[in-house]
Amino acid sequence: MTLLKATDVAAGYGKVDVLFNGHITVEPGELVGIVGPNGAGKSTFLGAMVGSVRATSGSIEFNGQSIVGRKPEDIVRLGLSLVPEGRAIFSDLSVDENLRLGLTGRRSKEGASAAIKDVTDLFPVLTTHRDHQAGMLSGGQQQQLAIARALVSEPKVLLLDEPSLGLAPSVIQDVFGVLGRIQQTGTAIVVVEQRAHLVMSIAARTLVMREGHVRATLTPADARDEEKLAEAYFGTGEDEA
Amino acid sequence: MSIESSSAASTSAALPSSAVPGVTRFHWPELAGPIAVVVAVTYVVSSLGASSSFLVQGTLVTLVMVLALQVFIGNSGVLSFGQAAFAMVGGFASGLATAPVKIKENVLSDLWEPLKVLSMGVWPSLLLAVIVGMIVAFITGLFLMRLNGLAAGIATFALLMVADNIFFNWKKIGPGPQVLPQVPKFQFVDEALALAIIALVVVYFMGISRRGRLLRATREDGLAARALGTSVWRLRVLFFTVSGGVAALSGAMYSHHAGAVSARDFYLGFTFTTLAMLVIGGVASVWGAVVGTLVVAAIGEVLLRLEQGVEIGNVLIYLPNGARGVVIAAALVVMLIWRQRGLTGGREFSLPRFRR
Amino acid sequence: MIQTILDALSFGGLYGLAALGIGLVFGVMRLVNFAHGELIAIGAYLLVITVPSLGLPAGIVIAVVGTALLALLMELGVFKRLRSAGPAVLLVASFGVSVLLQRLYEVIFGALPLSAQVAPWMNGVIDIGGTTVTRGSIVTIILALVLLGGMWFFIDRTTLGLQIRAASSDFQTARLLGVRSNRVIGAAFVFSGILAAAVAFVAVTQRGSVDPLFGVNITILALVGTVIGGLGSLQGAALGGFLVGSTISLLNAFLGNYRVYTYTWLFILVIIVLLVRPGGIVSSKAAKERV
Numbered sequence: 001m002t003l004l005k006a007t008d009v010a011a012g013y014g015k016v017d018v019l020f021n022g023h024i025t026v027e028p029g030e031l032v033g034i035v036g037p038n039g040a041g042k043s044t045f046l047g048a049m050v051g052s053v054r055a056t057s058g059s060i061e062f063n064g065q066s067i068v069g070r071k072p073e074d075i076v077r078l079g080l081s082l083v084p085e086g087r088a089i090f091s092d093l094s095v096d097e098n099l100r101l102g103l104t105g106r107r108s109k110e111g112a113s114a115a116i117k118d119v120t121d122l123f124p125v126l127t128t129h130r131d132h133q134a135g136m137l138s139g140g141q142q143q144q145l146a147i148a149r150a151l152v153s154e155p156k157v158l159l160l161d162e163p164s165l166g167l168a169p170s171v172i173q174d175v176f177g178v179l180g181r182i183q184q185t186g187t188a189i190v191v192v193e194q195r196a197h198l199v200m201s202i203a204a205r206t207l208v209m210r211e212g213h214v215r216a217t218l219t220p221a222d223a224r225d226e227e228k229l230a231e232a233y234f235g236t237g238e239d240e241a
Numbered sequence: 242m243s244i245e246s247s248s249a250a251s252t253s254a255a256l257p258s259s260a261v262p263g264v265t266r267f268h269w270p271e272l273a274g275p276i277a278v279v280v281a282v283t284y285v286v287s288s289l290g291a292s293s294s295f296l297v298q299g300t301l302v303t304l305v306m307v308l309a310l311q312v313f314i315g316n317s318g319v320l321s322f323g324q325a326a327f328a329m330v331g332g333f334a335s336g337l338a339t340a341p342v343k344i345k346e347n348v349l350s351d352l353w354e355p356l357k358v359l360s361m362g363v364w365p366s367l368l369l370a371v372i373v374g375m376i377v378a379f380i381t382g383l384f385l386m387r388l389n390g391l392a393a394g395i396a397t398f399a400l401l402m403v404a405d406n407i408f409f410n411w412k413k414i415g416p417g418p419q420v421l422p423q424v425p426k427f428q429f430v431d432e433a434l435a436l437a438i439i440a441l442v443v444v445y446f447m448g449i450s451r452r453g454r455l456l457r458a459t460r461e462d463g464l465a466a467r468a469l470g471t472s473v474w475r476l477r478v479l480f481f482t483v484s485g486g487v488a489a490l491s492g493a494m495y496s497h498h499a500g501a502v503s504a505r506d507f508y509l510g511f512t513f514t515t516l517a518m519l520v521i522g523g524v525a526s527v528w529g530a531v532v533g534t535l536v537v538a539a540i541g542e543v544l545l546r547l548e549q550g551v552e553i554g555n556v557l558i559y560l561p562n563g564a565r566g567v568v569i570a571a572a573l574v575v576m577l578i579w580r581q582r583g584l585t586g587g588r589e590f591s592l593p594r595f596r597r
Numbered sequence: 598m599i600q601t602i603l604d605a606l607s608f609g610g611l612y613g614l615a616a617l618g619i620g621l622v623f624g625v626m627r628l629v630n631f632a633h634g635e636l637i638a639i640g641a642y643l644l645v646i647t648v649p650s651l652g653l654p655a656g657i658v659i660a661v662v663g664t665a666l667l668a669l670l671m672e673l674g675v676f677k678r679l680r681s682a683g684p685a686v687l688l689v690a691s692f693g694v695s696v697l698l699q700r701l702y703e704v705i706f707g708a709l710p711l712s713a714q715v716a717p718w719m720n721g722v723i724d725i726g727g728t729t730v731t732r733g734s735i736v737t738i739i740l741a742l743v744l745l746g747g748m749w750f751f752i753d754r755t756t757l758g759l760q761i762r763a764a765s766s767d768f769q770t771a772r773l774l775g776v777r778s779n780r781v782i783g784a785a786f787v788f789s790g791i792l793a794a795a796v797a798f799v800a801v802t803q804r805g806s807v808d809p810l811f812g813v814n815i816t817i818l819a820l821v822g823t824v825i826g827g828l829g830s831l832q833g834a835a836l837g838g839f840l841v842g843s844t845i846s847l848l849n850a851f852l853g854n855y856r857v858y859t860y861t862w863l864f865i866l867v868i869i870v871l872l873v874r875p876g877g878i879v880s881s882k883a884a885k886e887r888v
Contacts, residue, residue, distance in 0.1 A: 050773060052769060052772070052773065071772070071778075072769075072772040072773050073772050073773075073774075073775050073776060073777050073778065076773060076774065076775045077775055081773075082773050084769075084770060084773065088767060088769075088770040088773075090762075090763050090766045090767060090770070091766075092762075092766055093759075093762060093763065093766070097759055097762075100756075100759060101759060101760070101763050101771070101774050101776070102774055104756075104760065104774050104775035104776050105774050105775030106775075149774065150774075153774070153775065318685070319685070320684075320685035320688055320689065322692075384868065384872060385868070387872060388871060388872065390683065390684040390685060391627065391629065391684035391685075391688065391828075392871045394629075394684070394685060394688045395629065395820070395824060395867065395871060396867070396868050396871045396872075399864035399865075399867040399868050399871075400864075400868070402817070402860055402861075402864040403860070403861050403864045403865060403868075405860075406857075406858060406860040406861045406864070407858075407861055410857045410858065509813075513692065513693075513696050516689065516692070517693070520689060561704050562703075562704070562708075563700055563703040563704040563708065564704055566696075566700035566703065567697065567700045567701055567704055570693055570696045570697035570700055571697055573689075573693040573696075573697075574675060574690060574693040574694055574697055577679065577682075577686060577689060577690045577693065578675065578678045578679060578690075581682070581686060
């Protein structure tokens with residue numbers, strides 16, 4: 001059964017919609033990418049999925065049940081977890097406390113310590129800095145913490161909003177390298193990125209969004225097709241909205 | 242087929258907005274409506290007798306204060322608890338300037354000499370009050386207007402506390418804990434009415450002016466406000482200053498209404514009542530200020546009568562003492578929850594539109 | 598001299614408790630609860646009404662429960678419906694609730710003070726190593742230490758406390774992790790109610806009576822403490838409250854005449870702190886954005 005399915009989702013802030021027509025399907029264990037320029041509505045789309053942005057229309061189903069209008073704290077317990085843009089770690093709290101907060105979203109209290117161990121195995125740097133203030137970590141380490149924190153609730157689908165933002169290239173390699181291992185545990189991943197090349201080669205499918213609409217769906221093969229890429233990204237030949 | 246509003250004195254579409262300074266989009270019913278309502282209420286209620294006339298006069302004084310709040314809070318979107326401080330300043334300035342010199346010499350012996358001998362007519366003293374109020378508002382505004390949202394609210398609250406502390410204790414500039422008595426009263430309710438109309442006109446034009454519209458734009462969008470930088474600060478200082486002047490006028494009017502003035506006349510209760518009136522009526526418009534003041538004052542009067550006991554048929558109905566205060570406070574809270582924009586929805590007065 | 602120091606410490610502790618009560622709610626909701634004073638007042642009213650007939654222990658239990666319930670009621674009845682409102686609306690709302698409660702107390706209990714000897718032994722003196730000190734000051738200090746210590750333990754060592762800290766830091770992200778917003782906010786209100794009850798106990802034993810405006814002055818000063826100590830920081834709030842309380846106590850003891858202008862200096866300090874360092878004395882990086 002399709003894990004996550006969104007159709008015709010519109011969402012925005014206040015009276016203004018930013019996303020008009022979002023759709024996506026995610027099967028178990030898949031990695032799906034969403035790319036597009038600034039203001040395309042990618043973050044809004046993710047926000048609508050987890051309930052932190054109000055969806056004004058459309059349907060979002062997780063494991064067959066509709067989750068539109070539900071609160072973020074309930075959705076995470078269903079198994080859909082978001083790592084927000086800019087990492088959003090609690091800088092005043094310690095790394096350990098940040099991780100423990102991630103446990104709040106678990107469906108059951110059992111296996112909590114095992115979960116923590118699993119993520120610290122994935123990201124050894126977190127063990128080193130276990131009791132340090134999270135705000136003192138480097139950008140890359142904070143990104144790892146943010147991902148680890150979301151993983152601790154053992155989500156079925158992990159949403160990542162621009163994980164490469166503000167990170168040095170070598171660090172980005174580390175972070176993206178981990179994604180494959182996460183997939184192996186059976187967790188599906190949706191990665192939103194402005195830098196398409198990071199995602200396209202590893203994603204089963206990549207959606208290209210522009211100005212609130214999904215314009216194209218590309219496969220890894222298309223990643224080498226410059227023309228197709230430009231068409232999707234910039235819409236050459238179409239009128240400006 | 243839709244019909245355009247017939248009353249717009251609009252600018253030519255060809256002119257860029259910067260070529261038209263000051264007033265834009267003046268719709269005369271928006272100003273005439275509130276004025277007409279205020280005038281009508283004043284004369285109708287005054288005709289009922291001397292005590293009713295006194296009541297209306299008091300309501301007009303409060304209306305001016307609510308307008309003072311409206312011109313600042315309504316346009317800038319920034320909350321201020323501090324206007325009562327300027328009312329204090331105005332009340333003292335006008336009261337001291339018009340109270341008999343003999344009284345000042347006997348009752349307020351610690352008063353600064355120039356203030357003791359200061360003497361002028363009521364109307365010049367009103368002007369004095371406005372000027373002093375604007376100066377104080379300007380100076381404090383220079384600092385306070387750098388703050389946003391919550392910080393502004395707390396800082397202006399602090400301003401009120403400071404003003405109350407100073408005016409309540411410093412006998413050199415005012416009566417201190419005492420009451421300043423024998424302030425000449427208004428002879429006719431028309432005087433207060435005229436002043437209220439002046440305040441209405443000033444506040445209305447401030448609101449629809451280009452600067453007013455610019456300031457309102459920053460109200461909606463904090464990011465835009467930051468992007469505009471110092472201009473926002475300057476606009477806020479301007480509107481804060483005008484607000485201070487109008488508040489001072491209200492305070493001055495109060496002194497000639499009650500015939501006496503003291504520091505505690507303009508403290509938390511006064512701040513609460515006027516703020517409640519504005520919120521209930523609608524923060525964003527002059528019509529909201531008028532509606533809020535009249536509605537709350539009217540309800541307050543009805544409840545006051547009920548507290549004193551009213552006979553309906555053979556039954557004496559009365560509310561417990563203090564119920565009136567509860568109802569007004571509850572009305573404010575309910576309004577915030579249910580309809581933040583107030584009774585008027587923040588809209589100005591408009592004539593019913595006729596559709597063919 | 599010893600008494601002066603003890604007075605300063607006890608006053609400081611008292612205002613630290615009051616400021617912490619305000620700070621707790623502010624942390625999770627960015628709401629400055631003017632109505633906190635009315636929580637203190639209801640605590641005092643309950644004590645005054647129940648202690649003479651039911652005895653002190655029962656009276657205390659009733660006061661604590663009653664105050665916590667009122668706090669929860671405030672949240673469920675008013676503030677919960679204003680979750681998405683901006684800071685200005687929240688501020689006006691809390692002002693409104695505060696005045697509403699004051700006037701309700703006037704209708705229910707009357708405008709005149711109600712007196713009762715809640716704990717007369719508080720006003721007695723005890724002998725410690727040769728010097729006589731008031732029991733009240735000692736009890737207050739102990740009470741403040743116990744409560745502040747208890748709160749510290751709760752906030753720092755328990756899961757719910759961790760959730761409150763996270764919610765205070767970044768409410769939205771906390772929700773993304775599964776922190777139940779309503780539960781956390783409700784807990785903050787309940788604890789602020791408990792702290793208010795403690796303040797009520799000390800204050801009403803000192804004053805011997807309660808009236809509708811009982812909590813107003815304490816709240817205003819506690820608010821000063823919260824701002825000076827840093828909006829958004831719980832330790833800052835407690836510390837700020839402590840400083841304000843102990844400073845006022847010392848000023849009263851040493852300055853005599855000039856204390857009339859204490860409020861002026863305090864509030865000018867508030868304005869300066871807001872202008873220059875909104876994070877207050879215990880400042881953290883994120884403080885500037887919060888206000």
